[in-house]
Structures are given as C-alpha cells and as structure tokens.
Amino acid sequence: MQAQGEQDRQRLVRVARGQEAGDLVVRGAQVVQPATREIFEADVLIAAGRVAALGSGFQAARTIEARGAYLAPSFMDAHVHIESSLLTPAGFAAAVLPHGTTAVVAEPHEVVNVLGGKGLSWMLRAGETSGMRVYASVPSCVPASEFETGGAALDAGAIAELLKTPKVLGLAEMMNYPAVLGGNGAVWEILAAGRASGLRLDGHASGVTGRDLMAYAAAGLHSDHEATTPEEAQERLRAGLWLMVREGSAARNLEALLPVLRQRPRRAMLVSDDVSVDELLELGHLDRLLRVCVAGDLHPADALALVTCNPAEYWGLHDLGLVAPGYHADFVLLRDLRDFEVLETFVGGQEARAGRHTPALAGGDINLGPHWASAKFDVPPNWPVMEVSATQITTSVGPAGSGDAKLVIADRYGRGDWAACWTSGTGLRGGTLGISILHDAHHAAFLGGSDADIRQAGEELCRMGGGVVVVAGGEVRASLPLPYAGLMTDQPPAEAAQRLNDIRDALASLGCTLPYPVTTLSFLGLSVIPALKLTPRGLLDVTAWQLVGGQQAETA
Missing domain, CATH: 3.20.20.140 (Metal-dependent hydrolases)
Structure with a gap:
C-alpha cells in the first residue's frame, strides 16, 4: 500500500496533466519568479498542498481571483x-x-x-x-x-x-x-x-x-x-x-x-x-x-x-522557496513590489492562521541564591567602562570613571554568584531594568538603579518566574512575565508588545535613550561578542579572551 505522501504526489501529477481538477486555482496573478528574475501573468493551480502547474485554463474546486496582485513565494x-x-x-x-x-x-x-x-x-x-x-x-x-x-x-x-x-x-x-x-x-x-x-x-x-x-x-x-x-x-x-x-x-x-x-x-x-x-x-x-x-x-x-x-x-529545503510545480504551496499575495503589503499569506495552499501554544516545560525558574536580599553590588574601582551601542550587539571600552549606569549580572540557577560593572551610552539616570533573557546563559541582568532597586527587581523576576521589570524608588513601574523558561510568554503579541511599550516608556521617563532597551540589555552578557561583556564571574575582555584582572582562557 502506498504511503499517503506518494498518493498525493501521484495525484499532483494527474492534476498537472489536466486529468483531475485541483483543490485551488489562483487566477490572474502576477507571478514573481526570483530564481529567474521574472514577473509574468499566470494562474497557479494547487492540489494536495503543493503547486501543480502554472498557466491557464485550469479547473479546481475553489477559485481565488488575484486581480493582478503579485504572487510570490512566502x-x-x-x-x-x-x-x-x-x-x-x-x-x-x-x-x-x-x-x-x-x-x-x-x-x-x-x-x-x-x-x-x-x-x-x-x-x-x-x-x-x-x-x-x-x-x-x-x-x-x-x-x-x-x-x-x-x-x-x-x-x-x-x-x-x-x-x-x-x-x-x-x-x-x-x-x-x-x-x-x-x-x-x-x-x-x-x-x-x-x-x-x-x-x-x-x-x-x-x-x-x-x-x-x-x-x-x-x-x-x-x-x-x-x-x-x-x-x-x-x-x-x-x-x-x-x-x-x-x-x-x-x-x-x-x-x-x-x-x-x-x-x-x-x-x-x-x-x-x-x-x-x-x-x-x-x-x-x-x-x-x-x-x-x-x-x-x-x-x-x-x-x-x-x-x-x-x-x-x-x-x-528543496520543496520550499519557489512557486513552481511540486513545491509546497506556500505563497503570498502582495499589493505591490515596493511596500510589499501582504494581502494574504498561504501555507500548503490554505490561508495561514496561527496555531496553538504547547505547554511550557517544567524548570527554568529564577533562583538568585540565598543572600540576594542583602546583596551589595560594588564595582572594582579600576575596571573599564562598557560603552553600549544602541544599534549593535558589540560594545567598546571606556575609561574607568566614565560610566553612568551600573550593570549587574546575577546567576539565576541558585549558585548565588553576581558581578557588577559600569556602562555608558544608555542614558539611564535612575531606576532599574531587570530581565531574565540574557544571551546565552540567561542569567538575570539589571541595568541602573540603587542596590535596593536592583534587589527588588530581582525579587520580582523570581516571583514572576522570569520576565522583564522596571523598578524605581521601590515601585514596580512596568513588567512582562515570561513563564516559559523565563524567556517567553503566551500572551497575544499585541498584548505583549503593549507591555513592552509600557516598559520602554517607563525607562524613557528615567532618561533611557535606547530604542529597544530590553533587546540591547539582553546582549550585554554574551561572552563571545567583543569587546567587553559581563558574566556572574566578572567582566570579560573578549578581545583578549580573559577576565579583567583575572583568568586567561584555555584555547587548546
């Protein structure tokens, strides 16, 4: 007995030859063929979730009139x-x-x-x-x-x-x-x-x-x-x-x-x-x-x-990326090829619709260790300053004493380690931004603020099971829980975006000039991106591949 995939493929051939009607035909489209740099008018015939043929005179159970819209691979x-x-x-x-x-x-x-x-x-x-x-x-x-x-x-x-x-x-x-x-x-x-x-x-x-x-x-x-x-x-x-x-x-x-x-x-x-x-x-x-x-x-x-x-x-992925016979019928209808306004998106010949969430895995809670409530976040006096960029994930090195916002990275897995350094370039003058999505170990990161605000922001991250929080003067100004491993939310995108906008507004009121402060902060601990990055073990000079004032890495 043939597998369903083989039966579908043989049917696709019959539909392409005109021996059977297809499932869908999109009529009157301007088809964009990126492989040949062509744009041409054609009908697109679809069966069993794949493209059967391009041309005209097709029969199908369902018809969509493209009315001259551009049809391109999704x-x-x-x-x-x-x-x-x-x-x-x-x-x-x-x-x-x-x-x-x-x-x-x-x-x-x-x-x-x-x-x-x-x-x-x-x-x-x-x-x-x-x-x-x-x-x-x-x-x-x-x-x-x-x-x-x-x-x-x-x-x-x-x-x-x-x-x-x-x-x-x-x-x-x-x-x-x-x-x-x-x-x-x-x-x-x-x-x-x-x-x-x-x-x-x-x-x-x-x-x-x-x-x-x-x-x-x-x-x-x-x-x-x-x-x-x-x-x-x-x-x-x-x-x-x-x-x-x-x-x-x-x-x-x-x-x-x-x-x-x-x-x-x-x-x-x-x-x-x-x-x-x-x-x-x-x-x-x-x-x-x-x-x-x-x-x-x-x-x-x-x-x-x-x-x-x-x-x-x-x-x-040899059956994706083109609108061509045998390829998955994944395509878009576009109003034009300047603004690329999407009129409709199709996956497997069906109008695309978002699906359902899969339950979160156990684990991934935030545990900042037994001494967090009394932690003090002192910066060694001779450490250089991490100069932050608003448009790149790289940083640069500034002279000691030039910083204006403290950065703290705290182990989230219960080991109780943390380190602090000074940053410049964020504009933050008060309050604390705390996050639990920090590339790549995903420790907790805190930008700006007093020790008390940093501690409170950490406690709020623990309470939420991970997320993003802004604390200023002992008050939680805005937050977004991320209960999926401390990284993701199942809130609708518009709701999550609104809460992020509230976070951005709260930070802007505290002087922050970063356009996407959460994303920027999330890269300040990634130990393989030059020039300075902070980990719970200390400040890392990525170019020299050693901790500032500390250990040289083994490379062999």
Whole structure:
C-alpha cells in the first residue's frame, strides 16, 4: 500500500496533466519568479498542498481571483532566535504570518541553555502546532564559552544525537571562534560531530577578518551573519561563506551592506536573528527588510530571492522557496513590489492562521541564591567602562570613571554568584531594568538603579518566574512575565508588545535613550561578542579572551 505522501504526489501529477481538477486555482496573478528574475501573468493551480502547474485554463474546486496582485513565494527567516521575540512559536507565528513569513530555521539556544536538549525538542513540538513551518539547528555552544555557566551543557556526544532529530537542518552558529582558531579539543569534537552529520554548519565570527577568517572557514563553517561593513561582507563571500545579512532589534546591518547586495551575490540571504515583538508589530518582519532593499535599488525579484529560494537552497529545503510545480504551496499575495503589503499569506495552499501554544516545560525558574536580599553590588574601582551601542550587539571600552549606569549580572540557577560593572551610552539616570533573557546563559541582568532597586527587581523576576521589570524608588513601574523558561510568554503579541511599550516608556521617563532597551540589555552578557561583556564571574575582555584582572582562557 502506498504511503499517503506518494498518493498525493501521484495525484499532483494527474492534476498537472489536466486529468483531475485541483483543490485551488489562483487566477490572474502576477507571478514573481526570483530564481529567474521574472514577473509574468499566470494562474497557479494547487492540489494536495503543493503547486501543480502554472498557466491557464485550469479547473479546481475553489477559485481565488488575484486581480493582478503579485504572487510570490512566502518568506523564510533562515536564522532566528524565536525566544528573543519573547513569544512562543505560536505567538511568533501570529506576529509574522500577516507579514508573509511562513518558515523559520530556529536557533533555540536560548531555551536549550536553560533546559538542555529537551528545550530543542520542545521548540520543534511547539513549532508543529504553531501554524508555520519551524525547522531548527542544534546549538553548538552550550554554554557559549568557558566563561559562562548556564542551566545546561551539551558536549559533542549529546550534540551528535540531537543532530539526528527530524526537522534539524544543521549545527547552529559556532560562536566560540577563539576556541575554533586555538584548536580547543572539546569545540573541535563538536565541529567533527557537525561534519559527520552531513548537515550545514552555521558560523558566527564577529569581528574576525584576514587570515583568521580564512582559518575559521577552513574549519568547515558554511555561513556567517556577523558582517557589519561591506568589506567584511565581501571578504566572507570570497571565503566561500554564505552571507546572512542581519537586521534585528539589537544589530542593524542591512543599510550598511546594501552596496554588496546590489552586486547580486549568489550566496546571500536576509535574516532577523533577534527581533522583539514590539518591533515586529510596529515595523514588520522580513517584509520590512524587502522594503529597505528595493528602496536601496535592488530589483524586487533579487530582494525576494534573499528570503525565499536562497535560504531554502542553503538549508537543503528543496520543496520550499519557489512557486513552481511540486513545491509546497506556500505563497503570498502582495499589493505591490515596493511596500510589499501582504494581502494574504498561504501555507500548503490554505490561508495561514496561527496555531496553538504547547505547554511550557517544567524548570527554568529564577533562583538568585540565598543572600540576594542583602546583596551589595560594588564595582572594582579600576575596571573599564562598557560603552553600549544602541544599534549593535558589540560594545567598546571606556575609561574607568566614565560610566553612568551600573550593570549587574546575577546567576539565576541558585549558585548565588553576581558581578557588577559600569556602562555608558544608555542614558539611564535612575531606576532599574531587570530581565531574565540574557544571551546565552540567561542569567538575570539589571541595568541602573540603587542596590535596593536592583534587589527588588530581582525579587520580582523570581516571583514572576522570569520576565522583564522596571523598578524605581521601590515601585514596580512596568513588567512582562515570561513563564516559559523565563524567556517567553503566551500572551497575544499585541498584548505583549503593549507591555513592552509600557516598559520602554517607563525607562524613557528615567532618561533611557535606547530604542529597544530590553533587546540591547539582553546582549550585554554574551561572552563571545567583543569587546567587553559581563558574566556572574566578572567582566570579560573578549578581545583578549580573559577576565579583567583575572583568568586567561584555555584555547587548546
């Protein structure tokens, strides 16, 4: 007896030949074919969730009149941390489906750093009920480096097993580039597991150039999304790496890299990486990036290739990314190819609708240790100041004494460790922002305020089971609970975005000038992004790969 998939495929052939009627025909569309850079008028015939044929004279059970609207493949985000939106996969789908995104390759190292391998399994299960296609890559750096200790750790053996999981497409971003270049044995075992899987190996080489970049590519990595200048982007393409151009809430690189994209590089795509729910609802998702590209003189078909056929090819998803016979009928109807206003989004030939939430996993509570109630957060007097950028996840080094807002990172897993340093560039003059989503170990982070406000913000995070909170003068000004591992909410996107806007307004009233303060703060502890980052163990000089005034890391 034939499997259902084979029966559907044979029916698709009969429908394409005109021997049977299809399920749906979209008449009178302007079809955008990014693979050939064409736009042409055609009807699109669909059966069994796939495209059967393009042409005219088709018969189907149902007809949609496109009336000249543009019909293009729906969009794929090839590298995204769903947790950074603060939404579950179902919530994320509700936010992005109206903007034309129907497929994502999730890099779930947020929930995996908190809950281990079961976090990856949860993400894929949650994706199945979300209403969009959710694939994943296996986190390669759990923890991100030897300077971080989170809620879980994955060695090469565990990663090799997770790489066998259905809908896993590769090894996720290898952030610990110092260990790659230095020959660290544990990291190279992870790379070997990735190579043995035959899947993609995503890169992450922030600030790496010259011979070090060549060495990083020679280790077997296939992509990079850390280019911030045209020179860095071109260097990555010349090294054979696929260029992922990132435009998220904390790192905005698209405008700077448009000169490279105008050259129509064959191996490039657009990704969001980390994007907050308030920005998704305010500005859009990949449709916003397409508007920027076309305004920057890219042909619409070339821009669409960056979010359709190119990412599908990179990830080996051979039946996604085009409107063509045999491909999944995932497409969008667009009013025009300038504003990319989405009239309707389709998944498998059906109007896209967000699905249901999957219950949260046990674990992931916030435990700041037994001495939190009396903690004092003193900064060593000679430590440099972390200069914060509003548009990048990198930081720079400022002289001691130039800081204006204290940063505290506290272990959330009950070990009772914390460290503090001074920052500049946030504008915050009073009050405390506290969060439990801190890349990548997801400790608790606190920006600004008195010791009393920081302690109260920590207590509120514990009470909520994780989240975001603003405390000033002993008063909770605004908050957003994140009960899913302290990272995500199942609130509707509009409600979550409103609470984030309330948080942003509360911080603005306290002087904060960051456009997306929660997202910016969430990267100030990531130990593999230059130049300074703070962990519960102390202030890390990422460039020197050592704690300030302390330990030098082992690289071999």
